[in-house]
Amino acid sequence: MTSRITAYEPPRHFTDEQVRGPFRALRHEPVFDDLGGGRTRMTDRMTVSAPLGPVGFLVTRVLLAPYLRRLLQQRAAHIKHLAEAADVLVWPDRER
Numbered sequence: 053m054t055s056r057i058t059a060y061e062p063p064r065h066f067t068d069e070q071v072r073g074p075f076r077a078l079r080h081e082p083v084f085d086d087l088g089g090g091r092t093r094m095t096d097r098m099t100v101s102a103p104l105g106p107v108g109f110l111v112t113r114v115l116l117a118p119y120l121r122r123l124l125q126q127r128a129a130h131i132k133h134l135a136e137a138a139d140v141l142v143w144p145d146r147e148r
Contacts, residue, residue: 077101094131096124
């Protein structure tokens with residue numbers, strides 16, 4: 053699968069979209085919200101459209117959607133782990 057960043061507005065969000073791959077369309081938008089106090093919430097938004105008409109729709113709903121949901125949850129947990137481990141870094145605009 054090949055994707056392209058189609059929108060980029062740091063530090064708030066970016067959008068990547070499939071340009072070649074198995075789906076008719078795939079769009080992924082991680083959105084980052086500053087909650088204050090050095091906390092950030094990341095919300096993943098993903099839209100998938102499968103090929104093959106009604107069969108593709110059924111496969112997407114039954115198999116693909118739960119798989120992608122788990123994948124995004126695992127990815128978010130990994131990002132959270134890395135971000136919390138990086139707390140020893142000194143960020144220029146961050147008070148200690």
